[in-house]
Amino acid sequence: MTSVLFKKKDDKIIAFDINGHAGYASEGEDIVCAAISALSQSVIIGLEEVLYIKPDYNIKDGFLCMSIRDNSIEDIEKSQVLLKTFLKSLQSISVSYVGYITIQIEEV
Template sequence: MVDVVFSKKACGLVSVSLKGHAESVDEGYDLVCSAVSAISQTMLIGILEVLKFQVDYSIDDGFLSFSLEKLSHKNIKDCQVLMETMLLGLKSVETSYGEYINVKVEEV
């Protein structure tokens, strides 16, 4: 199971953490894991390479997290289109494959 937790403040989505493996099929053929990885890594690349914002992040096997909280209020707002798009993409995967992924948003 992939557990995804977004943190939300008044200014918008400020962090996300993804943990686990979908294990929907054999390793290397798992479309759910591939979709989650592609969506989340593309999002992080957008922040780092397109917007050129430096954010705290960590990537490991079955784990990805990043936080926008050290950015200025304006830069956090600039990231919201990407963050909301990531949330919608992962929610879409959850709608189709809910037994392998859980997405939630926590107000902090």
């Protein structure tokens, strides 16, 4: 199962951690893992190449963490449409593929 933790401050998403593999299908055929991976990496590309925001992130097999908590308030504000869309997209996947992804939101 993939677990996703979003971290919010003052109702703004400032970070997320993604851990694990969904286990929906075998490696290379797991559409849930592929969707989560594509969406999460698109967020980082959008932040860097469209919004010109430099997030801190780390990507490894079965793990991705991203944070904009040390960026300016302006950067955090600009990133919200992208990050909230990402959250809504993952929530949609979690409804369709119950038991393969869990999402938590933590106020920090």
